[in-house]
Amino acid sequence: EDQxxxxxxALRLQEGESSSLNCSYTVSGLxxxxxxxxxxxxxxxxxxTLYSAGEEKEKERLxxxxxxxxxxxxxxxxxxxxxxxxxxxxxxxxxxxxxxxxGKGTHLIIQP
Amino acid sequence: xxxxxxxxxxxxxxxxxxxAFWCNPISGHATLYWYQxxxxxxxxxxxxxxxxxxVDDSQLPKDRFSAERLKGVDSTLKIQPxxxxxxxxxxxASSSAAYGYTFGSGTRLTVV
Numbered sequence: 001e002d003q004x005x006x007x008x009x010a011l012r013l014q015e016g017e018s019s020s021l022n023c024s025y026t027v028s029g030l031x032x033x034x035x036x037x038x039x040x041x042x043x044x045x046x047x048x049t050l051y052s053a054g055e056e057k058e059k060e061r062l063x064x065x066x067x068x069x070x071x072x073x074x075x076x077x078x079x080x081x082x083x084x085x086x087x088x089x090x091x092x093x094x095x096x097x098x099x100x101x102x103g104k105g106t107h108l109i110i111q112p
Numbered sequence: 113x114x115x116x117x118x119x120x121x122x123x124x125x126x127x128x129x130x131x132a133f134w135c136n137p138i139s140g141h142a143t144l145y146w147y148q149x150x151x152x153x154x155x156x157x158x159x160x161x162x163x164x165x166x167v168d169d170s171q172l173p174k175d176r177f178s179a180e181r182l183k184g185v186d187s188t189l190k191i192q193p194x195x196x197x198x199x200x201x202x203x204x205a206s207s208s209a210a211y212g213y214t215f216g217s218g219t220r221l222t223v224v
Contacts, residue, residue, distance in 0.1 A: 004154070034213070043116075043203050043215030044155065087154050097168035099145055100213070102154030 002027045006088050006103035013078060013110050021073040021106045023088030032091040033071050034100060035064050037084045044087055047073075078110045114138065116216035118204050124222045130192035133219045137185070137206030141214075143167075146179055146189050147203040149218070155203055161187060194223045 005024045013019055025033065032051050036044035048057045050066040057064050061082065063074040073086055085107045089100035117136040125131050137144050142163050147155035158177065160168040163184035172179070176195070181187040191198055201218040 036215075041217070043205075043217050046212060046214070049212065089154070092168075097160060098143075098207075099157035099160050099168055100155075102156070104152065104154050 002090055002092065002101040004088055004090055004101055004103035006086075006106050008106060009104065010107040011109070013075075013108070015079060015110055015112050016077050018074070018076045018078070020075070021086055021088075021108070023071040023073070023103055024069060025071070025088075025090050026069075027090045027101075030090060031098070033066055034089045034091065035062075035071070035073055036087040036089065038087055038105070039084050047086075075108070078108075080110045080112050083108055083110045116204055116206055116214055118202075118216040118219055120219055121217070122220050122222075124224060125194055127196055127223050128193040130190065131194055131221060132188050132190045133202050133204075133221075135187045135189070135204030135216060137187070137204070138208070138211070138214055141206035141208045141211075142184070143207045144181055144187050145205045145207070145213075146187070147205065147215075149201045149203055151200070158189070191221075194221075196223050199223045 003026045007022045032049050035047040038044045048064040053068045055066050061076050065072045085105040087105045089102040119134050144161045146158045149155040158172045159179045161181040164181045179189045201220050203218045205215045207213045
């Protein structure tokens with residue numbers, strides 16, 4: 001059974017204070033690892049998909065990396081508008097069923 | 113492209129009542145998903161449709177939940193009868209090979 005564990009559950013940073021969020025996963029045959037951002041009252045918003053160990057992707061102040069067991073979302077010099085819940089998910093490996101298994105998320109607060 | 117539309121945005125019902133949610137995916141997206149997100153948790157896949165056929169409903173509580181996707185476009189998710197533990201946000205998502213997953217804003221259900 002696919003499992004996704006995110007840490008920490010919550011993180012409070014000062015504006016400009018860089019940090020990393022962790023996503024550990026167990027899945028038989030990873031098809032893709034996804035990062036989403038979710039604001040209160042809204043659906044998850046797509047950030048990145050990573051497919052193989054060693055892959056990295058960047059978008060503005062965010063950088064996602066992937067190893068065989070975990071993924072990191074690095075946030076460089078964050079701003080208050082980066083405050084949100086960040087969700088990690090793995091894609092089911094089998095046949096036409098390609099739904100996502102999500103972790104519980106990391107609630108990030110950036111203080112001015 | 114226009115987003116995934118869901119309605120209603122909010123619904124409050126008493127336990128043992130029935131409720132239905134509606135989803136209109138992005139035009140041309142063949143795959144549609146329903147997820148349940150309980151407060152403080154990540155989304156959990158309930159059912160996946162490919163056109164109007166069910167691909168994966170292994171996590172759908174079939175004694176009380178049902179879903180259909182007529183003509184391979186709009187979809188409805190029904191709960192009958194509702195229980196207190198069904199209180200959650202119900203998210204609809206659609207996907208295509210070109211654009212990946214896109215989530216709607218969800219329907220927040222409160223069962224009292």
